[in-house]
Amino acid sequence: MSAHLYAVILAGGSGTRFWPLSRHLYPKQLLRIMGDDTLIQQTMRRVLGSVDPGRVLISTNPAQAESIRVQLGEWKDRLEGNFVIEPEGRNTAPAIGLAALEVVRRDPDGVMVILPADHVVKGEARFQAAVRLGATLAEAGHLVTFGIKPIRPETGYGYIQPKRAPRLGKEGKLAGYPVARFVEKPDARTAARYLKAGTFYWNSGMFVWKAATILEEIDKHQPALGRGLGRIKQLLDAGASRSDIDGLYRGLPSVSIDTGVMERSAHAAMIPVDFQWSDVGNWSSIEEVAPQDQAGNVINGKVVDLDSRNSIIYADRRLVATIGLSDMVVVDTPDATLVCPKERSQDVKKVVEILRKQKAPEQLEHLTVYRPWGSYTILEEGSGYKVKRVTVNPGGRLSLQMHHQRSEHWVVIAGTARVTRGEEIFDLVVGQSTAIPTQTRHRLENPGREILHIIEVQNGPYLGEDDIVRFQDDYGRNVKR
Amino acid sequence: MSAHLYAVILAGGSGTRFWPLSRHLYPKQLLRIMGDDTLIQQTMRRVLGSVDPGRVLISTNPAQAESIRVQLGEWKDRLEGNFVIEPEGRNTAPAIGLAALEVVRRDPDGVMVILPADHVVKGEARFQAAVRLGATLAEAGHLVTFGIKPIRPETGYGYIQPKRAPRLGKEGKLAGYPVARFVEKPDARTAARYLKAGTFYWNSGMFVWKAATILEEIDKHQPALGRGLGRIKQLLDAGASRSDIDGLYRGLPSVSIDTGVMERSAHAAMIPVDFQWSDVGNWSSIEEVAPQDQAGNVINGKVVDLDSRNSIIYADRRLVATIGLSDMVVVDTPDATLVCPKERSQDVKKVVEILRKQKAPEQLEHLTVYRPWGSYTILEEGSGYKVKRVTVNPGGRLSLQMHHQRSEHWVVIAGTARVTRGEEIFDLVVGQSTAIPTQTRHRLENPGREILHIIEVQNGPYLGEDDIVRFQDDYGRNVKR
Numbered sequence: 001m002s003a004h005l006y007a008v009i010l011a012g013g014s015g016t017r018f019w020p021l022s023r024h025l026y027p028k029q030l031l032r033i034m035g036d037d038t039l040i041q042q043t044m045r046r047v048l049g050s051v052d053p054g055r056v057l058i059s060t061n062p063a064q065a066e067s068i069r070v071q072l073g074e075w076k077d078r079l080e081g082n083f084v085i086e087p088e089g090r091n092t093a094p095a096i097g098l099a100a101l102e103v104v105r106r107d108p109d110g111v112m113v114i115l116p117a118d119h120v121v122k123g124e125a126r127f128q129a130a131v132r133l134g135a136t137l138a139e140a141g142h143l144v145t146f147g148i149k150p151i152r153p154e155t156g157y158g159y160i161q162p163k164r165a166p167r168l169g170k171e172g173k174l175a176g177y178p179v180a181r182f183v184e185k186p187d188a189r190t191a192a193r194y195l196k197a198g199t200f201y202w203n204s205g206m207f208v209w210k211a212a213t214i215l216e217e218i219d220k221h222q223p224a225l226g227r228g229l230g231r232i233k234q235l236l237d238a239g240a241s242r243s244d245i246d247g248l249y250r251g252l253p254s255v256s257i258d259t260g261v262m263e264r265s266a267h268a269a270m271i272p273v274d275f276q277w278s279d280v281g282n283w284s285s286i287e288e289v290a291p292q293d294q295a296g297n298v299i300n301g302k303v304v305d306l307d308s309r310n311s312i313i314y315a316d317r318r319l320v321a322t323i324g325l326s327d328m329v330v331v332d333t334p335d336a337t338l339v340c341p342k343e344r345s346q347d348v349k350k351v352v353e354i355l356r357k358q359k360a361p362e363q364l365e366h367l368t369v370y371r372p373w374g375s376y377t378i379l380e381e382g383s384g385y386k387v388k389r390v391t392v393n394p395g396g397r398l399s400l401q402m403h404h405q406r407s408e409h410w411v412v413i414a415g416t417a418r419v420t421r422g423e424e425i426f427d428l429v430v431g432q433s434t435a436i437p438t439q440t441r442h443r444l445e446n447p448g449r450e451i452l453h454i455i456e457v458q459n460g461p462y463l464g465e466d467d468i469v470r471f472q473d474d475y476g477r478n479v480k481r
Numbered sequence: 482m483s484a485h486l487y488a489v490i491l492a493g494g495s496g497t498r499f500w501p502l503s504r505h506l507y508p509k510q511l512l513r514i515m516g517d518d519t520l521i522q523q524t525m526r527r528v529l530g531s532v533d534p535g536r537v538l539i540s541t542n543p544a545q546a547e548s549i550r551v552q553l554g555e556w557k558d559r560l561e562g563n564f565v566i567e568p569e570g571r572n573t574a575p576a577i578g579l580a581a582l583e584v585v586r587r588d589p590d591g592v593m594v595i596l597p598a599d600h601v602v603k604g605e606a607r608f609q610a611a612v613r614l615g616a617t618l619a620e621a622g623h624l625v626t627f628g629i630k631p632i633r634p635e636t637g638y639g640y641i642q643p644k645r646a647p648r649l650g651k652e653g654k655l656a657g658y659p660v661a662r663f664v665e666k667p668d669a670r671t672a673a674r675y676l677k678a679g680t681f682y683w684n685s686g687m688f689v690w691k692a693a694t695i696l697e698e699i700d701k702h703q704p705a706l707g708r709g710l711g712r713i714k715q716l717l718d719a720g721a722s723r724s725d726i727d728g729l730y731r732g733l734p735s736v737s738i739d740t741g742v743m744e745r746s747a748h749a750a751m752i753p754v755d756f757q758w759s760d761v762g763n764w765s766s767i768e769e770v771a772p773q774d775q776a777g778n779v780i781n782g783k784v785v786d787l788d789s790r791n792s793i794i795y796a797d798r799r800l801v802a803t804i805g806l807s808d809m810v811v812v813d814t815p816d817a818t819l820v821c822p823k824e825r826s827q828d829v830k831k832v833v834e835i836l837r838k839q840k841a842p843e844q845l846e847h848l849t850v851y852r853p854w855g856s857y858t859i860l861e862e863g864s865g866y867k868v869k870r871v872t873v874n875p876g877g878r879l880s881l882q883m884h885h886q887r888s889e890h891w892v893v894i895a896g897t898a899r900v901t902r903g904e905e906i907f908d909l910v911v912g913q914s915t916a917i918p919t920q921t922r923h924r925l926e927n928p929g930r931e932i933l934h935i936i937e938v939q940n941g942p943y944l945g946e947d948d949i950v951r952f953q954d955d956y957g958r959n960v961k962r
Contacts, residue, residue: 020802304835306828319843321501321832323821330820339811339820340804347787351802354785362800379860379868384911385894387860387868387936407912409892411938413866430865431888431940435914455868455938457892459912 002135004109006211007047008099011040011060011068011117012089015363016349017282020336021314024356025063025365029117030071033280034290038071040117047115049124050131053078057102057112059095061086070370087246093255096207097218097229101236103211111138112214114207116279120289123275130273133171134208142168142269143217143262144176144208147201148277153191156281156346158203158258159183162270179268182258201272203258205279214261221264228252282345283329283338286312301332312342334377336362372475373398374451386463390444392417392452397445399473406460406467408436410444415452418445441471483616485590487692488528489580492521492541492549492598493570496844497830498763501817502795505837506544506846510598511552514761515771519552521598528596530605531612534559538583538593540576542567551851568727574736577688578699578710582717584692592619593695595688597760601770604756611754614652615689623649623750624698624743625657625689628682629758634672637762639684639739640664643751660749663739682753684739686760694748702745709733763826764810764819767793782813793823815858817843853956854879855932867944871925873898873933878926880954887941887948889917891925896933899926922952 013027022028029040037045047056053075060068065083072079084099096114103110113131121127134144147160162177169176182203186194194200219226228248235245255261262268278288290298297308301315308325315332322330329345331338338348355363368377373396379387392398392415400420410417411433418427419434420443427447428434436442438460446452460467470479494508503509510521518526528537534556541549546564553560565580577595584591594612602608615625628641643658650657663684667675675681700707709729716726736742743749759769771779778789782796789806796813803811810826812819819829836844849858854877860868873879873896881901891898892914899908900915901924908928909915917923919941927933941948951960 020800304832306825306831319501319817319836319841321817321819321821321829321836323819323828323832324825325820325822328820330818332818336800336802337811337813337818338802338804339806339809340802341806344788344805347804348802350787351785351804355800355802360800380870382894382934385934385936387870389861389868409890409914411890411940413863413938413940433890433914433916433938453863453866455866455936457894457914457936457938459892459894 002111002132002139004107004111004139004210005051005055005131005135006103006106006110006112007051007056008084008096008103008112008114009040009043009047009056009058009117010092010095010114011058011064012086012095013064013118016352017346018280019348019352019355020333020338020362021331023365024363025369026067027064027118028280030064030067033286034120039120039280040068040071042121043115043117043119044072044075046121046124046127047113049128050113054082057082057084057099059084059086059099061089066372067370070372087249090249090252091254092257093218093222093225093260094229094249094252096214096257097225097252098232098249100211100215101229101233104215105236108212109139110211111135112209112211116205118280119204119206120278120280121275122277126273126275129171129174130271130275131208133169133174133176133271136171137169137176137269137271138208138210138213140169141213141267142176142209143213143265143267144269144271145179145262146204146206146208146273147270148204149272149274150191150195150200150202153188153195154202155185155188155191157279158185159191159194159200160203160270161200162272168269173274174271176269176271179262179270182263182268184259201270204273204277205258207257207262213267217261217265217267222253222255222260225253225255225260282348283312283331283340284342284345310342334367371398372396374446376456379455381463384459384461384463386458388456388458389413390454390456392444392446392454394446394449394451397474398443399468399470399475399477399479400441400443401471402439402441402469403460403467404439404469405462406458407438408442409457409459410434410436411455411457413453413455415446415450416448417452417454418447419443420445483592483613483620485588485592485620485691486532486536486612486616487584487587487591487593488532488537489565489577489584489593489595490521490524490528490537490539490598491573491576491595492539492545493567493576494545494599497833498827499761500829500833500836501814501819501843502812504846505844507548508545508599509761511545511548514767515601520601520761521549521552523601524596524598525553525556527602527605527608528594530609531594535563538563538565538580539598540565540567540580542570547853548851551853568730571730571733572735573738574699574703574706574741575710575730575733577695577738578706578733579713579730581692581696582710582714585696586717589693590620591692592616593690593692597686599761600685600687601759601761602756603758603770607754607756610652610655611752611756612689614650614655614657614752617652618650618657618750618752619689619691619694621650622694622748623657623690624694624746624748625750625752626660626743627685627687627689627754628751629685629754631672631676631681631683634669634676635683636666636669636672638760639666640672640675640681641684641751642681643753649750654755655752657750657752660743660751663744663749665740682751685754685758686739688738688743695742698742698746698748703734703736703741705734706736706741763829764793764812764821765823765826791823815848852879853877855927857937860936862944865940865942865944867939869937869939870894871935871937873925873927873935875927875930875932878955879924880949880951880956880958880960881922881924882952883920883922883950884941884948885920885950886943887939888919889923890938890940891915891917892936892938894934894936896927896931897929898933898935899928900924901926 015022015027296310311325374391496503496508777791792806855872
């Protein structure tokens with residue numbers, strides 16, 4: 001394993017293609033699509049075969065960082081300081097540039113393997129071998145991509161054609177080659193020809209290169225971006241404030257690393273990899289990664305089905321009954337349900353677009369929202385009231401806070417609650433309750449060893465999450481000073 | 482209008498065919514399938530064109546009577562004493578026989594028009610004309626059925642072929658004829674032949690006859706049933722207890738009025754009626770009665786649809802997104818969702834059968850349950866707790882009650898609550914709350930003019946609705962003495 005190797009997990013995502021299971025604030029990487037781990041947890045475990053957790057950088061945005069921290073809580077201490085936060089999405093080149101600055105800061109000879117957080121890979125050992133070979137080629141100055149052998153005439157991916165020679169390096173059965181050309185998403189006929197030719201590979205979006213090399217190549221092919229990154233480096237070195245750096249970042253050109261740098265570089269190389277891969281691009285691609293029953297169905301949750309075939313049926317705790325479906329997708333969540341033929345899966349994003357324009361909450365987040373201290377679930381919202389179940393992990397506590405416009409009632413339904421209300425501090429057990437008046441400082445804490453569940457009833461003219469004044473917070477969130 | 486005319490609304494139903502909108506305790510007649518009224522409300526309004534509300538008898542069972550009383554609350558005072566309750570379903574002949582005993586008791590010359598509570602009729606004036614002609618023929622001793630002109634080769638209905646002569650009576654364009662023969666549900670080929678022949682009619686299940694005549698015909702063709710009804714009459718005349726009468730009723734033979742009496746009678750007559758009729762037998766038949774959009778869809782509730790055709794999409798407050806559906810049924814309710822092709826609509830009852838065997842709550846009732854004082858909605862149930870929103874109508878109050886195994890917390894979210902707790906009585910307004918310990922007598926009442934809403938959080942080892950001891954009840958429900 002290279003002594004200089006770092007991993008960068010690209011964890012952004014818009015949450016449109018797996019709606020209603022994914023949401024704007026809860027994109028695909030956070031979903032448990034197959035197995036016990038979410039996709040970002042799977043990605044984390046995968047890179048740990050190549051690097052130590054202290055060398056894994058997470059590239060994400062402020063809205064998603066908290067959920068990612070919760071999901072990667074197992075490695076919390078080692079990941080401390082490893083989040084590279086984009087203040088807003090500017091496509092892949094600025095995000096990778098920002099991560100590269102951090103890698104160079106830690107190790108001028110650092111090599112970075114870049115992995116999207118929401119891909120599925122099967123074949124751990126073969127993946128690690130590809131990373132090893134990639135690192136070797138990267139240290140020799142190549143910009144390495146992993147090419148996937150096509151198994152269908154896919155029109156949704158870019159393709160890469162490698163040169164046959166020279167062979168740039170070898171690791172077991174794997175070898176790397178210079179790239180002859182990149183091809184943008186082809187039409188169906190071209191894709192079929194590529195599949196038949198056997199000399200084209202899917203661009204997986206996984207890369208390996210030296211951080212210094214990619215920064216040089218950005219300077220060369222995207223000079224405006226290169227200058228911007230240079231100024232950010234100066235600010236970072238000078239210990240500038242977060243907001244100054246964020247302001248600069250927002251002004252960077254929005255460029256993809258593929259079209260902006262890779263396709264223009266003289267150093268692009270490709271390793272035809274031999275592990276199984278899927279980017280699980282939409283609901284119909286679930287079949288590539290999830291087990292099917294004898295009738296070809298992928299069925300999850302509380303489903304009663306009669307005679308369906310080749311369908312994808314995702315339920316949760318609500319009952320979904322299906323009869324005689326064929327090649328359909330049915331996805332049920334607590335607040336929204338999707339029904340469409342598999343062949344229309346890619347149009348789910350059109351539905352999300354409509355919902356976004358309507359500012360519908362169903363595109364933004366789930367009824368259950370995860371927080372560093374636990375989670376809350378909205379049970380019902382109506383005029384002047386909101387009912388939540390709040391779950392606090394053992395030892396967890398919410399911020400010391402106050403609301404201007406709402407009072408809250410708390411009833412403990414499991415565990416023990418330590419309540420701060422004004423100047424008082426007291427404990428409540430199951431079946432006990434308390435009321436928190438408007439404009440009263442309060443805090444909810446779980447002093448016990450089991451999970452605390454309370455029902456919270458809010459009353460007031462305005463019940464938005466932003467009516468909150470925080471006085472102290474264990475998790476470093478905005479606090480009033 | 483006949484001075485002797487009574488209406489009998491047959492309001493039973495198993496709630497299987499419109500699941501998940503219908504439930505065992507909430508069958509089709511209680512649904513708002515089209516328009517502002519539920520089907521039983523529509524049926525009630527329809528018969529009021531022919532009879533006074535005091536002459537409308539409701540034939541139903543104990544489980545459904547309360548919901549029907551709530552829905553027919555507009556005529557509450559006039560319907561007092563008009564519920565003819567079967568202790569258990571014994572098919573149509575015993576139910577009609579029991580109603581006939583009540584009609585004869587009120588008027589020995591009483592004529593009864595019998596209407597299923599869950600059919601849709603369009604053409605009020607033509608319906609009233611058919612009832613008038615039916616009553617005239619009934620007074621002359623005929624057992625009259627309404628025949629519907631077939632519009633498709635339906636295999637789900639019985640057919641009736643009338644004789645061409647003699648014409649038994651006339652009212653405008655309508656005339657009645659003796660029945661030549663009844664035919665049970667035919668096969669597809671026979672149904673197609675009947676449709677083509679033009680001399681066969683669908684048996685609508687609506688009847689008109691003298692109560693005394695149908696009792697005589699039951700005696701003649703179903704002597705065991707006749708004897709049973711005779712004994713029930715004796716008990717009723719003697720002022721016997723409800724339970725004695727119920728015991729006798731349970732022993733009556735289960736016979737349909739069609740096969741058991743009509744098909745054997747020499748007095749069967751048929752009026753070919755000219756109003757529009759549907760028995761809305763399953764989800765696909767919704768199209769016969771509900772308005773369709775330009776693409777042939779029937780869409781209700783919070784639906785975002787792209788490109789669907791000829792589909793039936795019923796949502797409520799949850800979001801349902803559909804893309805490119807063709808001839809599908811999607812029905813979403815707070816606790817269950819159904820997805821099936823229209824052509825499989827009749828198999829919904831198979832799903833309900835599976836759920837019944839699993840004792841699944843989703844086949845029994847909805848999360849919202851209506852009571853004489855208002856309603857409650859289960860927001861969430863979990864181990865050791867249940868959260869409800871309870872709605873109390875102005876002036877309504879729940880029984881004075883006690884629970885052995887659960888405590889309750891009430892938070893007022895709208896209106897004013899008058900609370901009895903042990904010996905105390907006090908009022909709570911929005912944002913106020915109280916706790917009711919286990920084994921404490923309590924009562925919730927709405928003393929105000931607006932609807933009262935509270936959130937109730939229950940805690941305890943057992944949270945079934947049957948853990949209730951009632952000390953006083955305004956609505957005559959079981960009270961501990």
